[in-house]
Amino acid sequence: MDLFSVIKDIDQNFLPYDGTVRYFGQLFSNEKANTYYEALLNTIEWKNDEAFIMGKHIITKRKVAWYGDQEYAYTYSNATKYALPWTSELIELKQIAEENTKSKYNSCLLNLYHNGNEGMAYHSDDEKALGKNTSIASMSFGAERKFLFKHKASKETIGLFLENGSLLEMKDATQTHWLHRLPPTKKISTPRINLTFRSMVAG
Ligand SMILES: O=C(O)CCC(=O)C(=O)O
Numbered sequence: 001m002d003l004f005s006v007i008k009d010i011d012q013n014f015l016p017y018d019g020t021v022r023y024f025g026q027l028f029s030n031e032k033a034n035t036y037y038e039a040l041l042n043t044i045e046w047k048n049d050e051a052f053i054m055g056k057h058i059i060t061k062r063k064v065a066w067y068g069d070q071e072y073a074y075t076y077s078n079a080t081k082y083a084l085p086w087t088s089e090l091i092e093l094k095q096i097a098e099e100n101t102k103s104k105y106n107s108c109l110l111n112l113y114h115n116g117n118e119g120m121a122y123h124s125d126d127e128k129a130l131g132k133n134t135s136i137a138s139m140s141f142g143a144e145r146k147f148l149f150k151h152k153a154s155k156e157t158i159g160l161f162l163e164n165g166s167l168l169e170m171k172d173a174t175q176t177h178w179l180h181r182l183p184p185t186k187k188i189s190t191p192r193i194n195l196t197f198r199s200m201v202a203g
């Protein structure tokens with residue numbers, strides 16, 4: 001299979017098996033997407049991510065933020081974060097994501113990658129608090145970056161480019177069977193903002 005095949009038919013599943021990934025492409029004009037990018041850059045409370053991994057205190061270069069309907073506590077890598085109340089842009093973008101995917105979200109994890117040196121290693125978003133097989137809507141603004149999926153058992157790898165103002169949805173068994181990553185790249189020197197709208201279960 002072509003590693004970077006372009007899939008524009010949103011009803012088509014990007015994954016060959018064991019999950020569902022839909023790429024909706026660009027939802028906005030470049031101009032509109034750039035306006036959202038600037039607003040997010042300036043209004044979100046960006047902070048370097050902290051984690052405790054094998055007894056080490058790690059601070060990431062990438063910045064993160066966590067917003068939601070209520071003060072959801074979100075724990076990963078032994079660090080707990082509390083959701084901030086939605087900003088007006090996030091409420092707007094959440095609604096647009098929900099109209100497209102036909103799913104509901106109650107929280108959003110945001111990532112700011114300053115340039116291509118910053119990325120995210122292979123992982124699955126399979127924390128208990130996420131509820132099993134729920135939809136995750138991923139919106140991207142700014143620099144176009146490559147995004148990869150790798151099957152946990154077969155190791156099959158597939159990738160696509162996440163364009164400025166685009167929407168990607170991951171759902172069904174995707175997080176159980178596939179890892180995903182944002183590979184670092186020397187080709188990109190400009191920032192990218194990613195929003196992942198999620199559905200947390202109360203508790
Ligand atoms: O930046 C991205 O596109 C992916 C972010 C991601 O996988 C996550 O926040 O869990």
Ligand SMILES: [Fe+2]
Pocket residue numbers: 123124125180
């Ligand atoms: Fe993820």
